[in-house]
Amino acid sequence: MLNAASEIEVIQASLLRTLASVHRLRIIHLLGDRQLEVHELCRSLGVPQATVSQHLSVMRGVGLVTATRDGRTVRYELTDPEILAACDLMRNVLMRRLSALGSLAAAARIDDDRRETDAAAQSPRITVGSPR
Helix, strand or coil, X not given: CCCHHHHHHHHHHXXXXXXXXXXHHHHHHHHCCCCEEHHHHHHHHCCCHHHHHHHHHHHHHCCCEEEEEXXXXXXXXXXXXXXXXXXXXXXXXXXXXXXXXXXXXXXXXXXHHHHHHHHHHHCCCCCCCCCC
């Protein structure tokens, strides 16, 4: 039997697996601004309605989005605005990580160029001429 903390971790893992999709992350960012209908999401994402509906169904299943029906119209929204904040936080962490890696790569490139320049300056020059 799982304790409460373990059960929350299981639910959290399920939610995070759901977020492991580019389309679902884009849906979250689109819904962060306002409620949208499926056709609006399709137009913004450039994917078929069946694809968007499937993603929304999965997202509803873990409680990321809710649907409100008004006649034939169904509008989707985030269940909690902090969902977008959490995704933005992770994006910022990734951007800082990529920036650090980019800085490290740039420094390594400078070191490599310096070594090549030093090696070229120190190597003896051999010229091959025609025999006389």
